Each structure stands twice: as structure tokens, then as C-alpha cells.
Amino acid sequence: MPAFKTPFNGYAVKFSPFYEQRLAVATAQNFGILGNGRIHVIDLSPAGPIAEIAAYDTADGVYDVSWSESHDSLLVAAVADGSVKLYDLSLPPTSNPVRSLSEHTRETHSVDYNAVRRDSFLSSSWDDTIKLWTIDRPTSVRTFKEHAYCVYSAAWNPRHADVFASASGDCTARIWDVREPGSTMILPAHEFEILSCDWSKYDDAVIATSSVDKSIKVWDVRNYRVPVAVLNGHGYAVRKVKFSPHRASVIASCSYDMTVCLWDYMVEDSLIGRYDHHTEFAVGVDMSVLVEGLLASTGWDEFAYVWQHGTDPKAP
């Protein structure tokens, strides 16, 4: 399993929904505190090392990246200067970025592309807002401003085209419907900042949140006072959660304890895998939609790993 060395500290990694061998890696210099950023687009090869097919430099760090669900060559990037940038791989590098949308007044922390409608995406920012965009418009379609602190993550529901969830540093997660003026549900999910949220792909009412309190909680929005499951095991804040696209109750998570863990929340002993290949904070994790069991992770140790569940990420 090859690894990809990035010159900057890794922040996010995403599989392409079109090409099973393609990934995008978002990186930021100087741990994202202050410095440039770079987006790498890499291809796995059946026998051999990872090849980089494109790299885009940005003036500020890139905190997140998301692939378009409608265009196989389009990337959306969340940049620390508050802008959202669009990159087109099929255009020459001198024509990139194709768009730079600067409306957030603070760092943009995450972007998520709508997998159902395939035409719109969300950006969440440290300015407490979430913005809805479409590819064809130069300005945002909607701004959702209700959180009292940084919004660390926004995630579309995989089955309901207009529903999304957000996770914020104000210790609440919110469910939104773009057809409604404000949030439709408020989940006081944790006692500490909530860093990430993700929907279950197979049960459209189940959502997982991860927090600074080192736990992952799984909620059913129909009965949201009590979590369905509480997954403990990480030693530090859990930075990202991702539901598996292939197995209904499997969750992948990465944490500041430098590990990537795999959980099955329906099982008594939920932890089904733990990978400690990173030597610094593990900050980004993703599971491939096209290849079952394929995981990718990146961290501040400037490495991006791609491996099959059950194998050793660092094996050659």
C-alpha cells in the first residue's frame, strides 16, 4: 500500500466518486496556522507508487476539499482565507482556479457536495454560518446563520436532497432543510465542541457526531434525546467521522490520538479496527464509494495513506 508524501500538513482526503483510483488531498503549510496551501490530485496505480496528476497552490491553507458529483473533473476547496475555490482538472493549470467565491468573513472549514441533486454544495465557516452555492452562480444561494460559534462541518443527507446537518463549536448539531428558513432540529449532542458529523447512508434518520470529548455519538433524529450509541475509545478529540457507503452500521473516524478507527455501532464491542500509522494528528479520513473497504487518511505528519480495511496501511 503506497503512501503519498505531501510537502505541507495534510488536512483532508477525499475519494473521487467517478474514478476509483483517484483522490484529492487538501494540505496547509505550518499546520494550517499561517501559510500557503496546496491541493493534490493523486492516482493510484495497480502496481506501483501513487502518482500526482495535479497540484494547485493557494495563498492560504486548504482545510477541506470535495469532489463534484456532476462533473468528474471538478473540485471544490475550502480555503483558510474564507474563500471557496473551484478547480477543473480538465483545464490547463494556468486556467485554474475557475472560481473563487469569497463571502465568508472567516476561515472556511468544510465543503460538501450534494450527492442527490448534484448541482449544489455547502460551505461551513468559522464565521458561524453555512452557505449554499451552485456551480453556475457567482454568489451564494442561501446563508444559514444560527450557530453561536464556528461551524466545523456540514453534511448533506444522502437520501433527502434538501436536508443537511451541521456540527458546531457551540456544542450543538443542527438539522436543516433548505426549504425552511431556519434549522429544523437542534441536537445538544455533546458537552464540548462538535468537530464533525455524518449521515448514515442506509438509515436516513441516523447521524453520527464526533467531539472534543473524545467520543462519537450516533443519534436517531426521530428520538434524539438519547443517543443510539456512544463510541468511546479514542484518546483525544475525534476530528472526523464518516459512515461507510457499503456497510450500514460501520463508521470510520480519525482523531488527534493519531489513529484511524473503524466502528460498528450496532455491535456490543463496537471497535472493529484501529490503525495507528500516523505519527501526528490524523485529521482527514474517507471511505471509497466505488470500492468497498478502501480507506484513505491524512494527517499533520504530511502523509496520505490509502489501504484496504484489514491490511496494514504502511505495508509496501
Add this chain to the structure above:
Amino acid sequence: MATPPNPTDGNPQNPVPDAVNPTTNAQQEADKGATKEPSIFVNTEPIREDQVQNAIKFLSHPKVKGSPVMYRRSFLERKGLTKEEIDEAFRRVPDESPSVATTQPAVVNQGGQSQTASNIQPQAPIQSLQPVTAPTSKLGTKFHWSHALLAVGVLAISGAGTAVVFKNAVVPRLKSWIKKVVHEDEKEDVGNETDRKPTPAEEAAASAKAAAAAAADVARASQDMLASKTEEKKYFGELLSLLDVQVQEMKSMSNSIRKLEGQSYIAGREVQVTNSRPPYTNGRGDYDARSARSLSPPPPPPPAFVEPPSATPSHPKSYMEIMSMIQRGERPPNIRDINDLPPNPDQPVSNPRLAPKPKPWESTQSQGSSIYENNSNGLLDNTVGPASMYENSAPWWQQKNVRISEVEGQENNKTGGGYNGGTGVSERPVQRSSWVPPQPPPVAMAEAAAAIRQPKKSQQQLTDEQFLARSSEVTDELQRITKISESGGNAAVVDGGDGGGGGSSVVMNASEIQREEEGSYYEASSVET
């Protein structure tokens, strides 16, 4: 509600998610949140009166009234109140604008003290409120200030008093003691000379002279000391300034060295990144320009002479080093000035080359997904390599570890939930096309069951193991069955139950298998659901 403006281009590929768009609702096949059905993502709980009462008590507290509305809302949200309950509480609490609140601080303070006493019983929200502690501490601090003033005054007066007392009482005593000492010395001298008998006046005069001389000596000595001290201070100051100058020079030199080292490191990094294909970088890499961010003051200009860059690239600094640099106001030296704006903001996005693929969780028909798989294979040919590579041996990222399939088998026996891989890797291609568990078989009528049983008597002797071994065949059959049932085949099943001959043979298999059940079929199905 902020209604988004209508788009000027009516691009059919991008349906705008407006509030009123009935066509999009029709497009969503799996969307249960259509306008007709109530969405599951909405609170259906009624307003809890006890929570509203708690919120009202919280909001009525004077210190809470002084806080921004946003923080009040956020606090109540964190305590688990729904939007409706929070809105209701805000409605019920008497409205008080922020300007009015500032004119009533005096009244509120006195009232606040009595209220804090009565609010000691209360509910958790107020007890855990930090603003409650703030007012008491604030009032306390006011007292502290006046206390402090009083104390300072008292100290000053006492100090003055002691100074006066000291002058009036202690100094004369000292003088007299000095005189006594001198007098004793003189007495000794006098004692040696028995003739002389000095008068008290002469003695007093002599002692006074001695005292005066001593005092003069002391004064001169202290003056000398003062002079030397000032001289020392001067020298010390000069030394400090010299040191400062030297430190500045050294800082600037180290900055320039770091910059040069940084440039060589950047050059080294670019070489590393180049792989089989050259990377595409946008913008221009200006190695000499500085970044345009104005977060921290710019570094001092480099000195006139430049040392040659070092051979080894500098190591990336650790997190703590970067943080301390930022806090000191320094810029990390490896930041480049990059222009990342779009060269053409109206650049049209290129057309997609691939159709979007269905997701594994979407309940599409298998035919649809197989079409996409064929397409994807064809297009992958263009981009990656010969199709034979994929047919003969799957790339390493597709090959699952044998160990894992066994583990998963065990897990499925344990969990029985959510995973379709009961029969191992071989079933994966089938699973890709989102197998949906069949509808629970309907209860068949006894005559129909009897009629079915006779022609297929041989199958009654199937044992459990054989049945599991045939589970893959069963799966295929059941897939066909589910398709039929999905496409409205329920009527066919009913017909089969009634007439016994109306339904298709496949449907009869379904009910026959149900007869066979005795647990073996249901075990298999429960594994797969």
C-alpha cells in the same frame, strides 16, 4: 424567509432548490420528506411547560438580561430546549430593550441582591449560570475599592505620624546616646589624667563637636556613594544599549540566513514533488517576493551582505515553534506570495465526461447499475489502461484480504445486521447492485400450500446445510421475486394464494420456500437483512 432570486439562465441541469418547485419533489424517488408527508427531520415534540418555565426564570434574571440575545439562545439550546420552547419563553418574558436596561442598573442592583437570595433554590440553569457569580463579585469589588482607599489613607497617615514621632523622639535619643558614648570615651581619657576635672559644659561642647564631625563625615561618605552610583548607572546604561545593538544585528543576520535557507528548501521540495508526470502548478512561483498578508508586522530588511545558502534544507518547524513565532509577531519564513485568484472568473466549466454513478445505497434496479458498470469499465479503459488488467486481476485496492472475509462472516453471525456479505467475497458483485430484502412472504392458504407441495415433494427433504449451500441460488430467485413484488406483484401473490394457478411459478416458489422455512430460510434471510 430569504427567498433566493430567480436564476437568469434556465439551465435544466441545475434545478435551483427553491421553496416552490413541485417538479423536483416528483424527481426524488427516495425522498420521504415530500411536502405531503411530514418530514422526519422536524421536531414533533409538544412544548414542555417545565422547560419553558425554567427558561423564563433564566431569562428573567437581571444579569442574563444584560447578556447578548445570542448567548441566551445558545445556552438554552445547549440545555436541550427546542426552538419552539425557546421562542415561547422569549415571548413570555417581558420585553426589555438593551437601552432601557442600562438606565436601570442602580435599581436592578438592589433588586438583584434580594433576587439572588430567592433564586438560590432554583433550577440548574440558574445555578450553573456564570453571570450570577459575576454580579456578586462585581459588588464585592466595589467595596474592595473603597476599602482599599481607606486602607491607603490610614497607612499614609500612620506613616506620617511615625515619621514625626521618629523625628521628635528617636533622633534626640540617638544623639544623646552618641554623646554618652563619646562622653564615656572622654571619661576614660579623663580618668587617666587625674588632675584634670572637665566641667560638664566643656564635656558637652567636646561631645557636640565630635558628633558634628561624625555627622559631617557621614554626609560626605554618602555623597561620594551617590556620585559613584550615578556613574555606575551611566556605565550600565551604555552597556545595555551596546548589547541591544548587537542583538539587533544578530537577529537580522539570522533572519537573512533563514530566508536563504528557506529558498533552498523550497527549491528542494519542488524537486521532490516531481514524479513520473510533471505536476501542474498554477500561478507564478515568486521566490523573492514576500507574502502580502498583513497579519503580523513585516520582517526587518536583510543586511547588505548575504551568506551563501546552506547545503541541507531546514527541517520543518514543530507546532510549538510555529505558535510561539506567531505569538511573538514573527512570520514563519517559508511562506510564499501566491496569487490564487481565478485568471478568468467567467471561465466556463468543462463538460463532464462521465455520467454520475449510482451510490451503493440507492435502491436502483440492477439493470441500471450494470449499465453504469459497463460504461465505467469502458471509460476506465481510456483513462487507465487495457481492460484486461481489470478482468484478469483486480488492482490491489479492490482485492480484499481473505482474512477479512472470514472475519466478516463471523461478524455477520454475531451481528446479523446491515451487511449483505453472508456468503463471502464471491457475492460482492451481486451486492454492488443494492439487494433489497424481500417483502415478508404473505400467509398462503392451506389448499394452495398443499397444491404446491405435491409436485415439489423432493425439495421438502432439503436439509439445513443444503439449503444454505443453495442460498446463492435462493438469492437470485429472491431478487427476481422482489422485483416482481416491487413492480406491483403483490396482486400476483394474492392471486396465487386464491386460485393456486394464477400466479407465476416464481411466486409459487416464494410461498413454497416459506413453507420450507422451519427456520433455515429465515436464518439465511436474517443474515442478509
